[in-house]
Amino acid sequence: MFPLDWQKSSHSGEGANCLYIAAVPDGTVRIKESDDPRITIGVSQDAFRALIRGVKAGEWDDLV
Template sequence: MLERRGAGVGVEFVNGMRAGALTAVTWVKSSHSNATGNCVEMAALPGGGIAVRNSRDPHGPALVYTREEIAAFVAGARDGDFDAMVG
């Protein structure tokens, strides 16, 4: 679980929190996304975590991962580990 502290109050970043509550982050969309909104967006969180949301539901739930978890996923995607799921 990642935590951000500010103004003396602790704010926790947890899986399933509303992505709309993450107001101080910049969401990044893949250049491979299309005009119908079929994409996943990611945002770096204060403290080092990464939030992931569905672009079709920008205020819906966000999943929170460590940088190491995202690095492992990206490496697997580069290696083709998930190709059978989209082919």
């Protein structure tokens, strides 16, 4: 296994409930959260881009 360079979301601030992402050499993106950092999900770069576009467009604002 290779070490990943995890980056914390700039929207997480200094509090809990942080989201982390890392680019993987195989071209995928890994996502984990601070509640249980042992659990990660892997998605394609296209799926991650679609997620970010949806968040920025407010597609899931009604879930908050």
